[in-house]
Amino acid sequence: MDGLMQPRPLTIAHILERAERLHAHKLVVTAGTERVTYAEVAEQTRRLATALNSLGVPAGARVGTFASNTRRHLELYLAVPITKRVLHSINIRLSAEHLEYIVNHAEDDVVFVDRALLPRIWPSADRMRKVRHWVVLPDGSDAVIPADPRVLDYDELVAGADPLEGSFEDSFTLADENLAAGLCYTSGTTGPPKGVLYSHRSTILHCLGTLAAGFIGLCESDVVMPIVPMFHANAWGLPYGAMMTGASLVLPGPSSDPAHLLRLMETERVTVAGAVPTVWTSLVPGLRSHDLSATRFLLGGGSAIAPALSEAYRDALGVPITHSWGMTEISPVGTIGGTRTRHRDATTQEQVAVRASQGQPLPLVRLRIADVETGAELPRDGKAVGELQVAGPWVSSAYFLVDSGDSFTADGWLRTGDLATIDADGYLRLVDRMKDLIKSGGEWISSVELESAIASHADVVEVAVVARPDPRWVERPVAYVVLRDGSAATGEELLRHITPMVAVWWLPDEVIFRAALPKTGTGKLSKSALRATT
Amino acid sequence: MDGLMQPRPLTIAHILERAERLHAHKLVVTAGTERVTYAEVAEQTRRLATALNSLGVPAGARVGTFASNTRRHLELYLAVPITKRVLHSINIRLSAEHLEYIVNHAEDDVVFVDRALLPRIWPSADRMRKVRHWVVLPDGSDAVIPADPRVLDYDELVAGADPLEGSFEDSFTLADENLAAGLCYTSGTTGPPKGVLYSHRSTILHCLGTLAAGFIGLCESDVVMPIVPMFHANAWGLPYGAMMTGASLVLPGPSSDPAHLLRLMETERVTVAGAVPTVWTSLVPGLRSHDLSATRFLLGGGSAIAPALSEAYRDALGVPITHSWGMTEISPVGTIGGTRTRHRDATTQEQVAVRASQGQPLPLVRLRIADVETGAELPRDGKAVGELQVAGPWVSSAYFLVDSGDSFTADGWLRTGDLATIDADGYLRLVDRMKDLIKSGGEWISSVELESAIASHADVVEVAVVARPDPRWVERPVAYVVLRDGSAATGEELLRHITPMVAVWWLPDEVIFRAALPKTGTGKLSKSALRATT
Known part of the structure; x- marks a missing residue:
């Protein structure tokens, strides 16, 4: 009826x-x-x-x-x-x-x-x-x-x-x-x-x-x-x-x-x-x-x-x-x-951390994370990392006049290619692009987590971490950093700053300072341009 | 496509x-x-x-x-x-x-x-x-x-x-x-x-x-x-x-x-x-x-x-x-x-008047007023009075399992039975229910306009104006009023108060004070109950 x-x-x-x-x-x-x-x-x-x-x-x-x-x-x-x-x-x-x-x-x-x-x-x-x-x-x-x-x-x-x-x-x-x-x-x-x-x-x-x-x-x-x-x-x-x-x-x-x-x-x-x-x-x-x-x-x-x-x-x-x-x-x-x-009584530092996440979906938008290998839905516990998938009435179902390949799941959700966690309040936290993960000695290093750690230094305006080919470890992370005008921060200082935040083998092999980072046509950081010169 | x-x-x-x-x-x-x-x-x-x-x-x-x-x-x-x-x-x-x-x-x-x-x-x-x-x-x-x-x-x-x-x-x-x-x-x-x-x-x-x-x-x-x-x-x-x-x-x-x-x-x-x-x-x-x-x-x-x-x-x-x-x-x-x-610089009195109107439609809701006789759409000038009609994706198209009679127009808009004006900003102002108009000496008197005028007196908490059968004029308005506790306002005072606002032949024949006015099952003023006792 x-x-x-x-x-x-x-x-x-x-x-x-x-x-x-x-x-x-x-x-x-x-x-x-x-x-x-x-x-x-x-x-x-x-x-x-x-x-x-x-x-x-x-x-x-x-x-x-x-x-x-x-x-x-x-x-x-x-x-x-x-x-x-x-x-x-x-x-x-x-x-x-x-x-x-x-x-x-x-x-x-x-x-x-x-x-x-x-x-x-x-x-x-x-x-x-x-x-x-x-x-x-x-x-x-x-x-x-x-x-x-x-x-x-x-x-x-x-x-x-x-x-x-x-x-x-x-x-x-x-x-x-x-x-x-x-x-x-x-x-x-x-x-x-x-x-x-x-x-x-x-x-x-x-x-x-x-x-x-x-x-x-x-x-x-x-x-x-x-x-x-x-x-x-x-x-x-x-x-x-x-x-x-x-x-x-x-x-x-x-x-x-x-x-x-x-x-x-x-x-x-x-x-x-x-x-x-x-x-x-x-x-x-x-x-x-x-x-x-x-x-x-x-x-x-x-x-x-x-x-x-x-x-x-x-x-x-x-x-x-x-x-x-x-x-x-x-x-x-x-x-x-x-x-x-929920965050009203949180410390400033905690609120900053909440604001650094991607937040909650708009009404009508649905998010889930899926195991990269099996496609099984993963728990919303803020810890499990999986591919972010999206459904909703303003989300694509296919691309225009081309084969959409594996961009969509069998049940019609968009596969974003982003790795993410979702917590019990539905907060999304992007961990990395699937293709931006750095594989070092058989283990994954998240370039985004490294970038967040480095960006938490007060003098850092922009940062990108990319993989450099390495004969021993296959890939190793390298950080490109733009500092605030007048900052005298050094690479050693930045590495010291992030040491409490990440595993020691995640520490970038090199910190390279630049006046600006390369951008794509839509103004996004171009990691591919950085990779090409790394 | x-x-x-x-x-x-x-x-x-x-x-x-x-x-x-x-x-x-x-x-x-x-x-x-x-x-x-x-x-x-x-x-x-x-x-x-x-x-x-x-x-x-x-x-x-x-x-x-x-x-x-x-x-x-x-x-x-x-x-x-x-x-x-x-x-x-x-x-x-x-x-x-x-x-x-x-x-x-x-x-x-x-x-x-x-x-x-x-x-x-x-x-x-x-x-x-x-x-x-x-x-x-x-x-x-x-x-x-x-x-x-x-x-x-x-x-x-x-x-x-x-x-x-x-x-x-x-x-x-x-x-x-x-x-x-x-x-x-x-x-x-x-x-x-x-x-x-x-x-x-x-x-x-x-x-x-x-x-x-x-x-x-x-x-x-x-x-x-x-x-x-x-x-x-x-x-x-x-x-x-x-x-x-x-x-x-x-x-x-x-x-x-x-x-x-x-x-x-x-x-x-x-x-x-x-x-x-x-x-x-x-x-x-x-x-x-x-x-x-x-x-x-x-x-x-x-x-x-x-x-x-x-x-x-x-x-x-x-x-x-x-x-x-x-x-x-x-x-x-x-x-x-x-x-x-638009009303930021308006006087308090003007703002009160704006707030007394029914306001603007929510997104997706469409309003129009139509000539009661011909059904032609009337201008949005804040003056023309017509039947209010409504369209939108959350507006009825018919009633459940009964003949909807003339409740909808040929082009599928809901006929509200309300008389209203719409101004150039899309503000709706209800003038009256079509059936609540009072016909006196061959002219229409708006019970709602009279009610608004009376309600603008600071002591008036609630008011209803209804028609009383009249041998000479067919119908004449009578006002039922609930005053604030402790008010000593009289009927004469209320009539003096509204005299600058309405035509003199609109002035109610009587002002009747009550402790409360009768309500319908949904808590609305019951004009039919008042009419029955008038």
């Missing part, structure tokens, strides 16, 4: 409808220079919807975006899926080879490009055979616009289109909530990038996840700044979440200059911001010279947040960096860290 | 799984005397699941509960739907005639009854022909237990059953999220009560709505006390929401004695509570003699909250009563009131 509730689909059209009907006056600020209301964004979105029709973009077709965080990108986030096309946000930091691969693999019908980013993608245009139109997003840049009939101007295109009238939401049926809405490719460290195809349903449920109080808890009084790029896993869902709840949005535009970001946070009274650790590290020197008193919540993800980094924010602003763990395959937010009522 | 997300259903089993895996140590307190953990509730739930199997309750069968807010009732909230039966929570205040009607109409297979409530329902047992078992919930009462083979003891039944092992969540498929999970009957003021059949999907989406920050925003650090009965529209979703997010629950048990409720709020450090205005009114005299400093959010619904009542709480605790509007047909929460960033 089925319930008798209205068969209303979960669709991104609802986000537009709420922005128009409840929060028309709230602001979207781009790069600190352009201020528009949600009413204006909605009006532009309705025109863009007509423009996509006039360009003859078929239903279900992929529409590429190659753009930074701007108001125009937000309009594409809305107009593309609510007209039942698929938003393919393209990582602007990919190599030309990967770029060509994914645009061709996605069969993008149209690509929208920031003018400043044209030089990065236009040389590949003739090898992107399915792209019929290149639409240039004005961004103040004076990059050369190719004289080519395929190239159009976004503002002209939109201004020349009539706003599509009526309720987009009413045009969906319940079955349509499973329609594809978005496509992101993972930054494959091995093999070509793989596509993750989000549905309207998964996007809206994830969006409700970003609103859940006690996790990120986006709400109307927030001013939300996604520093994390909109080409990177939906900018962690922050733009959709902010619009759903009526929070104002601050989009930094193309610049990730620390002074620019700090100025924006100060002048726009930003309450919630999200960024990868590299960005958070870059802002530390300026924290005390800006009024960031509006800050309520800072989200860090993409890779582990060193406790010293999080504590630097807590010292300066009273707000730590809250750890989030996720993956492109998880829309992307899986867990949110931080302390709970 | 469909997305490639996991086809995971939204089911109440997830609430149990989270309670077991993330919040096993959090507490459920019943009546201040019984304290159990979510682990214990989960263990009981698993046993109850087996017990329902051993009683031979078929899938899809209705399981009645006739009980106050207790831990055992919570176990039924979980075990019944996660084993794919339907929880039919029965209003304990119904007349015997209505009771018999709904138990027979629902075809309840088993009914679980608080021992103290046996005398209220057992006399009807032989006329409830489908009920095979009556299971008595121990509650400290010594009411006589009938010597009848149909009667079982809850604690014996559960203790004698083995806990059902494994993941209930894994036993559902995506299609199953539409399975019926709960059934509530509306307290029909005309005709027999009508059943609203909730699905797992609607329940979980509504539950996520109760977690959304800036609305109710239930979170792990909350201690949630549903004073609103669990037999009344899912206790506004508070029990499911609290368990989903890991908040502790305080269930008041059978007593609604103000001293008992205040003591519970104080000793359990309750942060969030929900109740109808009558209850909130009853607690006012004790507010300042209890330490209620943990209070974060007070929810009022069921009928309009007089500004003076809300302000009494704001004065005493710093926390007003936040207005919620909903219906059994809306699971039940539709809107949440309160101020937003």
Whole structure:
């Protein structure tokens, strides 16, 4: 016997409808220079919807975006899926080879490009055979616009289109909530990038996840700044979440200059911001010279947040960096860290340790750990280490148009390739990437545990431990470390610091100091680059 | 093209799984005397699941509960739907005639009854022909237990059953999220009560709505006390929401004695509570003699909250009563009131006026107003008055096993029978029940507007305006008023107070003072009872 509730689909059209009907006056600020209301964004979105029709973009077709965080990108986030096309946000930091691969693999019908980013993608245009139109997003840049009939101007295109009238939401049926809405490719460290195809349903449920109080808890009084790029896993869902709840949005535009970001946070009274650790590290020197008193919540993800980094924010602003763990395959937010009522009476040191974990899953997300050899589920005791597997309505079931290989279990859970523990409160603690374990003398050494130990030294800003081939032990650990400006810490001092924390045969053979560590296109530490030079 | 997300259903089993895996140590307190953990509730739930199997309750069968807010009732909230039966929570205040009607109409297979409530329902047992078992919930009462083979003891039944092992969540498929999970009957003021059949999907989406920050925003650090009965529209979703997010629950048990409720709020450090205005009114005299400093959010619904009542709480605790509007047909929460960033610089008086409105819809809820004559949608300008209609995934599409008549529009929106305005920020303001309008001399008088005006007098605790038949004008308004203890306000004074606010021909012909106003079974003002004596 089925319930008798209205068969209303979960669709991104609802986000537009709420922005128009409840929060028309709230602001979207781009790069600190352009201020528009949600009413204006909605009006532009309705025109863009007509423009996509006039360009003859078929239903279900992929529409590429190659753009930074701007108001125009937000309009594409809305107009593309609510007209039942698929938003393919393209990582602007990919190599030309990967770029060509994914645009061709996605069969993008149209690509929208920031003018400043044209030089990065236009040389590949003739090898992107399915792209019929290149639409240039004005961004103040004076990059050369190719004289080519395929190239159009976004503002002209939109201004020349009539706003599509009526309720987009009413045009969906319940079955349509499973329609594809978005496509992101993972930054494959091995093999070509793989596509993750989000549905309207998964996007809206994830969006409700970003609103859940006690996790990120986006709400109307927030001013939300996604520093994390909109080409990177939906900018962690922050733009959709902010619009759903009526929070104002601050989009930094193309610049990730620390002074620019700090100025924006100060002048726009930003309450919630999200960024990868590299960005958070870059802002530390300026924290005390800006009024960031509006800050309520800072989200860090993409890779582990060193406790010293999080504590630097807590010292300066009273707000730590809250750890989030996720993956492109998880829309992307899986867990949110931080302390709970259980930790109220814990010591500062204990609270720091809790904050260093990956935290608890959002509502609707399920985690388990499985024995690497047998696949059997392991106990949630905070000790057993197994492969982390994830289930939930915003978690991938397969990759787009490629064989998913062994990425999913027989019962449909995502295999993350991460080794982790889960404790009795459901706290996730990543131990290592399965492939980042170091095998020394027949025993495993966890690079992540070593990194956590080293990162607990007050002077350490960033650290990576990788394996160096060793004739006797097969592999031995080597640590790469970035110190705070002015620190005089030595390798010996760091090793002394971690000696009480790890087995003596885990101690790295060498500590190598660097001014910065290599990053992937999505800003994550590139251990493969380090390994190649080790 | 469909997305490639996991086809995971939204089911109440997830609430149990989270309670077991993330919040096993959090507490459920019943009546201040019984304290159990979510682990214990989960263990009981698993046993109850087996017990329902051993009683031979078929899938899809209705399981009645006739009980106050207790831990055992919570176990039924979980075990019944996660084993794919339907929880039919029965209003304990119904007349015997209505009771018999709904138990027979629902075809309840088993009914679980608080021992103290046996005398209220057992006399009807032989006329409830489908009920095979009556299971008595121990509650400290010594009411006589009938010597009848149909009667079982809850604690014996559960203790004698083995806990059902494994993941209930894994036993559902995506299609199953539409399975019926709960059934509530509306307290029909005309005709027999009508059943609203909730699905797992609607329940979980509504539950996520109760977690959304800036609305109710239930979170792990909350201690949630549903004073609103669990037999009344899912206790506004508070029990499911609290368990989903890991908040502790305080269930008041059978007593609604103000001293008992205040003591519970104080000793359990309750942060969030929900109740109808009558209850909130009853607690006012004790507010300042209890330490209620943990209070974060007070929810009022069921009928309009007089500004003076809300302000009494704001004065005493710093926390007003936040207005919620909903219906059994809306699971039940539709809107949440309160101020937003737009009102930050408003005067206190303006903020009071905003708080007196019904507020903005929760995410996923859509509201519109329609011309009463033509059904055409009316503008959202805060002025046009029309019938309020509602759409959303937790809104009814039909009534259970009866003709729904004209309760739904051709495009599937619920017709509420309320007259309302919606303004440019999406704020809902109820003007009147369509049937509560007063027709005087060929013009309409809004009883709700008159009530709001009268309620704005500081001494007015409760007010109802109804029509009195009039030979000349057809109908004329009469006001029934409850004053604060000790007030010496007169009818003339109240009429002087409202004269600037309403048309002169709206002024009630008479102001009648009462110690209390008559209530329906669900604690709402009974205008029909007043009309009968007017």
